[in-house]
Amino acid sequence: xxxxxxxxxxxxxxxxxxxxxxxxxxxxxxxxxxxxxxxxxxxxxxxxxxxxxxxxxxxxxxxxxxxxxxxxxxxxxxxxxxxxxxxxxxxxxxxxxxxxxxxxxxxxxxxxxxxxxxxxxxxxxxxxxxxxxxxxxxxxxxxxxxxxxxxxxxxxxxxxxxxxxxxxxxxxxxxxxxxxxxxxxxxxxxxxxxxxxxxxxxxxxxxxxxxxxxxxxxxxxxxxxxxxxxxxxxxxxxxxxxxxxxxxxxxxxxxxxxxxxxxxxxxxxxxxxxxxxxxxxxxxxxxxxxxxxxxxxxxxxxxxxxxxxxxxxxxxxxxxxxxxxxxxxxxxxxxxxxxxxxxxxxxxxxxxxxxxxxxxxxxxxxxxxxxxxxxxxxxxxxxxxxxxxxxxx
Amino acid sequence: xxxxxxxxxxxxxxxxxxxxxxxxxxxxxxxxxxxxxxxxxxxxxxxxxxxxxxxxxxxxxxxxxxxxxxxxxxxxxxxxxxxxxxxxxxxxxxxxxxxxxxxxxxxxxxxxxxxxxxxxxxxxxxxxxxxxxxxxxxxxxxxxxxxxxxxxxxxxxxxxxxxxxxxxxxxxxxxxxxxxxxxxxxxxxxxxxxxxxxxxxxxxxxxxxxxxxxxxxxxxxxxxxxxxxxxxxxxxxxxxxxxxxxxxxxxxxxxxxxxxxxxxxxxxxxxxxxxxxxxxxxxxxxxxxxx
Numbered sequence: 001x002x003x004x005x006x007x008x009x010x011x012x013x014x015x016x017x018x019x020x021x022x023x024x025x026x027x028x029x030x031x032x033x034x035x036x037x038x039x040x041x042x043x044x045x046x047x048x049x050x051x052x053x054x055x056x057x058x059x060x061x062x063x064x065x066x067x068x069x070x071x072x073x074x075x076x077x078x079x080x081x082x083x084x085x086x087x088x089x090x091x092x093x094x095x096x097x098x099x100x101x102x103x104x105x106x107x108x109x110x111x112x113x114x115x116x117x118x119x120x121x122x123x124x125x126x127x128x129x130x131x132x133x134x135x136x137x138x139x140x141x142x143x144x145x146x147x148x149x150x151x152x153x154x155x156x157x158x159x160x161x162x163x164x165x166x167x168x169x170x171x172x173x174x175x176x177x178x179x180x181x182x183x184x185x186x187x188x189x190x191x192x193x194x195x196x197x198x199x200x201x202x203x204x205x206x207x208x209x210x211x212x213x214x215x216x217x218x219x220x221x222x223x224x225x226x227x228x229x230x231x232x233x234x235x236x237x238x239x240x241x242x243x244x245x246x247x248x249x250x251x252x253x254x255x256x257x258x259x260x261x262x263x264x265x266x267x268x269x270x271x272x273x274x275x276x277x278x279x280x281x282x283x284x285x286x287x288x289x290x291x292x293x294x295x296x297x298x299x300x301x302x303x304x305x306x307x308x309x310x311x312x313x314x315x316x317x318x319x320x321x322x323x324x325x326x327x328x329x330x331x332x333x334x335x336x337x338x339x340x341x342x343x344x345x346x347x348x349x350x351x352x353x354x355x356x357x358x359x360x361x362x363x364x365x366x367x368x369x370x371x372x373x374x375x376x377x378x379x380x381x382x383x384x385x386x387x388x389x390x391x392x393x
Numbered sequence: 394x395x396x397x398x399x400x401x402x403x404x405x406x407x408x409x410x411x412x413x414x415x416x417x418x419x420x421x422x423x424x425x426x427x428x429x430x431x432x433x434x435x436x437x438x439x440x441x442x443x444x445x446x447x448x449x450x451x452x453x454x455x456x457x458x459x460x461x462x463x464x465x466x467x468x469x470x471x472x473x474x475x476x477x478x479x480x481x482x483x484x485x486x487x488x489x490x491x492x493x494x495x496x497x498x499x500x501x502x503x504x505x506x507x508x509x510x511x512x513x514x515x516x517x518x519x520x521x522x523x524x525x526x527x528x529x530x531x532x533x534x535x536x537x538x539x540x541x542x543x544x545x546x547x548x549x550x551x552x553x554x555x556x557x558x559x560x561x562x563x564x565x566x567x568x569x570x571x572x573x574x575x576x577x578x579x580x581x582x583x584x585x586x587x588x589x590x591x592x593x594x595x596x597x598x599x600x601x602x603x604x605x606x607x608x609x610x611x612x613x614x615x616x617x618x619x620x621x622x623x624x625x626x627x628x629x630x631x632x633x634x635x636x637x638x639x640x641x642x643x644x645x646x647x648x649x650x651x652x653x654x655x656x657x658x659x660x661x662x663x664x665x666x667x668x669x670x671x672x673x674x675x676x677x678x679x680x681x682x683x684x
Contacts, residue, residue, distance in 0.1 A: 031573065031577075033577070035577075036577075039424065039426075042423075042424055043420050043423075043424060046396075046419065046420055046423040046424070047395075047396060047416060047419075047420075048395070053412075054396075054416065057412060057413050057416035057417070058416055058420055060413065060417075060582075061413075061416060061417035061420050061421075061428075061580040061581060061582055062420070062580060064581050065429075065573070065576035065577065065579075065581050066431070066570075066571075066576065066581070067431060067567070067583050070581070070582075070583045187461065187463060187465075187466075206477060206478075206481070207477075208474050208477060209474075210473060251530065266570065267570065303622070307624075308566075308567055308568050309568070309569075
């Protein structure tokens with residue numbers, strides 16, 4: 001019994017099967033268009049299409065575009081083509097009428113607040129007294145791990161827009177550190193007349209070498225790491241909105257989530273549709289709201305991604321409360337390693353906003369010597385207020 | 394020509410290509426699409442372009458990308474000095490104006506840079522765009538335009554259209570995320586470190602004189618070494634250097650002399666912390682595991 005999927009007798013032929021396969025990949029989040037179907041069919045003509053392994057290789061070369069897609073491709077290929085001889089009835093999926101998971105109602109849970117100007121997830125920032133009688137509502141903390149929690153319930157589109165504005169300003173504060181002076185450069189936008197004339201003396205007054213100057217561009221790359229463990233879930237909404245805004249405002253920024261694992265969410269957040277980006281992110285942040293291993297996650301970051309993305313012109317922003325379930329030694333080792341890459345490290349701690357806060361959490365105390373800046377941040381306004389500090393860095 | 398033919402041809406030129414890579418390369422040739430290769434440093438991404446140019450007996454044109462690479466350096470530049478001298482010489486002869494201008498903005502005064510050179514050859518050359526991730530996005534967009542139209546427009550001359558389509562191979566180490574548009578234009582393959590058999594075949598292809606037992610030991614050792622937590626994982630080139638060093642020292646067995654083995658590790662470990670991590674004891678242990 002071969003493992004290859006058998007297709008129903010009324011199946012219109014190989015072209016539609018390929019189209020069906022591309023649609024199957026598309027449903028699983030690979031970004032493929034119509035042109036890829038044609039390309040895949042042409043590719044099939046170039047290999048021996050009855051050998052499954054050759055098909056697999058050819059289609060992999062055509063349909064994938066980055067490492068993680070290439071890693072997922074095998075299972076997707078198997079599920080479509082190697083379905084243990086089962087008969088596929090429908091090759092080309094029908095357009096779905098059922099609600100899809102990338103359409104998401106972002107209706108706010110407005111039912112809980114008593115008419116104040118804040119919402120259930122964003123505090124009142126107007127500075128006025130709320131109109132409720134102040135009994136408040138006790139939210140019991142759930143100890144279990146809320147895996148598969150949809151982050152879209154936490155963030156609304158207009159909050160992201162607001163956060164985007166903050167992030168944009170912040171990115172600009174970090175990035176646009178141009179000086180007015182121009183300095184000599186091999187490739188500049190203007191001629192460096194003084195140097196050109198000076199050099200031309202050697203060639204009898206002929207300016208044979210044109211020397212140029214440019215404004216030194218001292219750009220900064222922002223790398224943000226956001227803690228989404230249980231203790232942070234109250235603040236996660238602000239930070240996630242901020243991250244989403246940051247990614248959309250700044251082409252060079254990079255973002256990660258961590259709890260007990262570290263996930264890179266840069267690619268997901270680059271999605272043009274904000275809410276869909278957050279949706280993709282929540283799929284990745286499996287284990288959202290569980291425990292936290294800050295030290296280990298940062299260690300992983302320093303050992304892997306930091307080598308590729310962090311250099312002397314990076315600013316690493318860590319958004320976390322510093323409550324680590326691991327010994328603090330791991331955290332300080334990871335930060336020391338990051339420091340070695342020559343970057344600036346900023347730690348934004350939502351707890352620091354409290355009047356009597358002192359960094360006594362073991363992790364936080366261990367981290368302090370390695371930080372360039374340690375600031376409170378629990379609302380967007382706080383994040384916005386960071387701007388002048390960042391300029392000073 | 395099937396992809397297996399291509400694989401054996403590459404093999405004859407000393408490049409042991411995995412099936413995945415060969416199929417992708419074969420499709421890139423057949424469908425005339427650029428091929429994007431991603432992978433760690435030292436897995437033979439650049440080398441495949443060189444070997445392919447040897448197989449097809451054609452020119453290899455290489456464009457090494459770096460931060461701040463601009464279109465002028467990649468496509469064409471005017472030979473300014475020559476233009477200046479021509480103007481001066483013309484002025485001596487009393488020639489001025491339009492005729493001189495026409496003369497100094499002709500093809501003779503154009504310095505071809507890799508991209509322009511690649512589309513004006515008589516035979517299809519192999520164009521290797523190395524480490525595309527180091528160039529900025531602006532350049533990437535420009536490159537896309539050249540790769541989709543296969544023409545270059547020079548304002549003073551008009552448009553130069555390709556005489557032949559080059560075979561384009563791009564490599565990336567993943568220091569930056571490439572744009573979706575570029576990924577969609579290209580076929581894609583992730584090149585990983587070779588497995589034991591492949592690496593052994595590479596060693597045999599490059600060092601034909603090596604004894605089978607020592608070869609297996611070397612490859613086993615390097616394979617195990619890649620599993621350690623190193624800052625810089627040794628690639629294939631490092632493995633070949635290591636083999637050459639051992640053969641040069643006349644060592645027939647890795648387990649013979651731990652001190653000599655440790656001395657030759659400088660061919661594999663390229664940072665101070667990596668060298669400190671692999672002490673002679675650790676090295677001996679890895680050799681033991683690999684044996």
